[in-house]
Amino acid sequence: MFDPLGYAPAYLRVSxxxxxxxxxxxxxxxxxxxxxxxxxxxxEVNRSTVRxxxxxxxxxxxxxxxxxxxxxxxxxxxxxxxxGGLSQALALHETRVVDVWEALQAVQPGIAQAAALRRTxxxxxxxxxxxxxxxxxRADRDHAVEDVADFFNALGEASDNLVFVLLNEPLxxxxxxxxxxxxxxxxxxxxxxxTAQKHIVNAVAAKDSETAAAWMTRHVRxxxxxxxVAGIPLSSEVxxxxxxx
Amino acid sequence: MFDPLGYAPAYLRVSxxxxxxxxxxxxxxxxxxxxxxxxxxxxEVNRSTVRxxxxxxxxxxxxxxxxxxxxxxxxxxxxxxxxGGLSQALALHETRVVDVWEALQAVQPGIAQAAALRRTxxxxxxxxxxxxxxxxxRADRDHAVEDVADFFNALGEASDNLVFVLLNEPLxxxxxxxxxxxxxxxxxxxxxxxTAQKHIVNAVAAKDSETAAAWMTRHVRxxxxxxxVAGIPLSSEVxxxxxxx
DNA sequence: CACATATTATTGTCCGACAATCAGACAGGC
DNA sequence: GCCTGTCTGATTGTCGGACAATAATATGTG
Numbered sequence: 001m002f003d004p005l006g007y008a009p010a011y012l013r014v015s016x017x018x019x020x021x022x023x024x025x026x027x028x029x030x031x032x033x034x035x036x037x038x039x040x041x042x043x044e045v046n047r048s049t050v051r052x053x054x055x056x057x058x059x060x061x062x063x064x065x066x067x068x069x070x071x072x073x074x075x076x077x078x079x080x081x082x083x084g085g086l087s088q089a090l091a092l093h094e095t096r097v098v099d100v101w102e103a104l105q106a107v108q109p110g111i112a113q114a115a116a117l118r119r120t121x122x123x124x125x126x127x128x129x130x131x132x133x134x135x136x137x138r139a140d141r142d143h144a145v146e147d148v149a150d151f152f153n154a155l156g157e158a159s160d161n162l163v164f165v166l167l168n169e170p171l172x173x174x175x176x177x178x179x180x181x182x183x184x185x186x187x188x189x190x191x192x193x194x195t196a197q198k199h200i201v202n203a204v205a206a207k208d209s210e211t212a213a214a215w216m217t218r219h220v221r222x223x224x225x226x227x228x229v230a231g232i233p234l235s236s237e238v239x240x241x242x243x244x245x
Numbered sequence: 246m247f248d249p250l251g252y253a254p255a256y257l258r259v260s261x262x263x264x265x266x267x268x269x270x271x272x273x274x275x276x277x278x279x280x281x282x283x284x285x286x287x288x289e290v291n292r293s294t295v296r297x298x299x300x301x302x303x304x305x306x307x308x309x310x311x312x313x314x315x316x317x318x319x320x321x322x323x324x325x326x327x328x329g330g331l332s333q334a335l336a337l338h339e340t341r342v343v344d345v346w347e348a349l350q351a352v353q354p355g356i357a358q359a360a361a362l363r364r365t366x367x368x369x370x371x372x373x374x375x376x377x378x379x380x381x382x383r384a385d386r387d388h389a390v391e392d393v394a395d396f397f398n399a400l401g402e403a404s405d406n407l408v409f410v411l412l413n414e415p416l417x418x419x420x421x422x423x424x425x426x427x428x429x430x431x432x433x434x435x436x437x438x439x440t441a442q443k444h445i446v447n448a449v450a451a452k453d454s455e456t457a458a459a460w461m462t463r464h465v466r467x468x469x470x471x472x473x474v475a476g477i478p479l480s481s482e483v484x485x486x487x488x489x490x
Numbered sequence: 491c492a493c494a495t496a497t498t499a500t501t502g503t504c505c506g507a508c509a510a511t512c513a514g515a516c517a518g519g520c
Numbered sequence: 521g522c523c524t525g526t527c528t529g530a531t532t533g534t535c536g537g538a539c540a541a542t543a544a545t546a547t548g549t550g
Contacts, residue, residue, distance in 0.1 A: 004313065009533060011300065023336065035500060046535050048293055051502090055256065055300040060330060062337075070501055070543045077334035085305060085330050086411060089322035091268065092307075093407050102359060103352075103408040110351020162338050163348040166331065167412060254502060280531060291504050296533090315512050315532055 010045050015053035017043070022062050022074055033063065033072045083169030090174060091238055097227065098234035100174045105220045107167060108152070112200060112216035114159035116209035123158035124205055130154045131197040138190065145180045151197055158204065174238040175223075182226040192222050255290050260298035262288070267307050267319055278308065278317045328414030335419060336483055342472060343479035345419045350465045352412060353397070357445060357461035360403035361454035368403035369450055375399045376442040383435065390425045396442055403449065419483040420468075427471040437467050 008016075018039075021027045033039070036054070040047040054072060057063040061077030090100075119127070134147035149172045156165040182189050196219035203212035227234055253261075263284075266272045278284070281299070285292040299317060302308040306322030335345075364372070379392035394417045401410040427434050441464035448457035472479055 011533080015304075023333065029337075037500075048296075048536095049534065051293075051297055052300045052533095055297045056304040059260075059301040059304050061334065068543085070499090076337045077330070082331055082334045085322070086327055088268065089306065089327045089411060090408060092274075092321045095407055099406045099408045102355070102406055103412065106355020106359075106409075107348075107352050107412075110347070114347060114351075161344045161347055162340055163335060163344045163416070164351075166334060167348065167352075171408070256502080282531075293505095294503065297502095313512085315530095 010043075011049050011052035011056070014039075014043050014045060014050060015056040018053065018057060019060075019062060022057075027074045029074050029076055031074045033074065035071070079165060079169045082166050083173055086170035087173040090170065095174065095238050096235045097174075097178050097232060097238055098224075100171055100238055101220070101224055101227070101234075104171055104175065104223070105217070107164070107171070108155075108220050109213040109216045111152075111155055111159050111161075111164045111168070112204070112212040113209040114161055114164065115155050116204045116207050116212040118160045119158040119204050119207070120160075123154070123160075124201075127151065127154040127158055127204060128201050131194075131201050134197060135194045141180055141183055144183050144190065145176050148179060148193060149176060155200070155204075177238070178227065178232055178236075179223070181232055182223070182230045185230040186226050189226055193219070196222065255288075256294050256297035256301070259284075259288050259290060259295060260301040263298065263302060264305075264307060267302075272319045274319050274321055276319045278319065280316070324410060324414045327411050328418055331415035332418040335415065340419070340483050341480045342419075342423050342477060342483055343469075345416055345483055346465070346469055346472070346479075349416055349420065349468070350462070352409070352416070353400075353465050354458040354461045356397075356400055356404050356406075356409045356413070357449070357457040358454040359406055359409065360400050361449045361452050361457040363405045364403040364449050364452070365405075368399070368405075369446075372396065372399040372403055372449060373446050376439075376446050379442060380439050386425055386428055389428050389435065390421050393424060393438060394421060400445070400449075422484045423472065423477055423481075424468070426477055427468070427475045430475040431471050434471055438464070441467065 018027070018033075027033070033054075034042070036047050036050050039050045043050065054063060058072070061075065061081035063072045064075035065072060115123075115127075130147060130151040130153075134144060134151060137143050137147065152168055152172055153165070156168040159165075196215055199215040200212055200219065203209075203215060224234075263272070263278075272278070278299075279287070281292050281295050284295045288295065299308060303317070306320065306326035308317045309320035310317055360368075360372075375392060375396040375398075379389060379396060382388050382392065397413055397417055398410070401413040404410075441460055444460040445457055445464065448454075448460060469479075
């Protein structure tokens with residue numbers, strides 16, 4: 001019958017006030033925030049209260065600190081902080097590897113397509129470089145995984161669409177552990193990845209979006225095959241990798 | 246030559262310690278956290294320090310409060326909190342409507358496909374209900390927008406893949422403002438949406454994933470047409486809607 | 491001007507305090 | 521028995537003040 005009359009503690013109101021100013025670009029990126037004492041004076045609250053508000057903004061990635069610095073600066077959420085939040089949420093919700101795989105299958109061809117259409121020469125070179133790195137370094141398992149992730153990331157950046165880049169990050173983060181197992185256990189995995197990457201690079205270079213998407217579809221399907229061959233149950237949960245920047 | 250030896254302030258170490266316990270399911274969802282005083286005692290820090298740590302966890306959605314409650318409970322990040330973070334990040338990065346549209350185009354057909362394959366009768370009914378609501382309520386603009394979002398959300402849930410659900414949320418959030426404009430300005434928009442939804446519901450009901458994906462592709466392409474007819478520049482930035490739960 | 495040094499400002503942390511209010515116990519009235 | 525009011529203790533939200541460590545800035549010196 002009645003809505004609860006909303007009360008919000010001061011630290012929340014302060015944090016929202018600051019966040020609004022940031023979102024409406026009133027406080028611009030790179031700008032230094034006033035000192036805690038000054039904020040406390042302006043909001044007419046205690047410094048402890050201000051500090052609680054700042055911690056909230058800090059962990060949403062809206063405020064950051066320069067390396068070894070003391071003051072807080074306005075920042076935009078990085079790929080890592082956004083991806084960390086999302087992958088953390090997914091890990092907590094008992095997401096299975098097959099779910100992540102399915103999402104990759106849905107989204108990667110679209111990314112490849114967009115990348116092929118809009119890639120700049122520089123972005124293409126970064127993509128090709130990632131593929132070369134993967135092909136060149138046949139020894140180390142962990143580096144290989146990183147290189148695969150770099151390849152996907154480079155493709156996302158080549159699409160010139162930040163939505164893709166940000167969606168990519170958490171998916172890759174969750175993919176990595178199982179990908180490492182695949183590379184370890186499936187002999188032909190490296191070769192197949194290498195081939196797919198080469199074809200995708202070529203298609204992107206030629207601005208052939210159809211072929212890029214088609215090869216990406218094949219590439220992602222290969223991962224599923226890899227799970228089966230490596231003996232990873234599709235319904236196993238994605239690991240809770242705790243390193244959330 | 247040497248890496249900077251990592252010093253982390255106490256509030257960060259405390260927050261990470263608690264977060265790790267949550268991520269490794271040591272603290273289970275719904276469980277009440279010890280009181281602030283007790284945490285301060287265990288960590289051997291001051292209560293203020295504990296409170297700063299708690300604020301961080303609170304805003305990553307790992308801790309929450311029951312309505313009108315005082316204690317903090319372990320929670321899993323909700324769709325809203327995850328979506329809020331991501332859409333906030335995108336809004337700050339000058340994402341354009343065309344970027345969001347492109348992501349929808351990439352991801353929605355895959356969602357429709359998965360939903361068609363795996364929908365339960367209950368999920369199908371929720372999807373159909375959302376379509377009926379949209380078709381029935383021709384008057385109100387804002388409700389219509391909500392109904393469209395509900396349709397996409399219901400589809401995401403029908404896919405039984407949380408990754409899709411979580412990816413959907415921020416995209417829909419960013420879509421809404423421009424969708425409202427389309428519905429206002431484009432006379433035939435409602436009709437076309439209604440038709441597409443009907444076909445998608447039918448395809449999902451028949452477990453015909455191909456048709457579901459195809460109609461979804463058409464549906465999303467229609468939005469782009471809507472932007473053009475409504476005179477919304479594709480390169481306009483997605484609004485910074487400030488209501489980030 | 492470059493570089494070392496002193497000063498100041500700012501953050502991180504602590505302590506103690508108190509009002510508001512939530513949770514639970516407890517009793518009284520229908 | 522169930523609802524209502526009252527009491528008590530525990531817990532959170534907020535405050536004020538304090539101090540060490542150190543980053544930021546000013547100052548002097550070659």
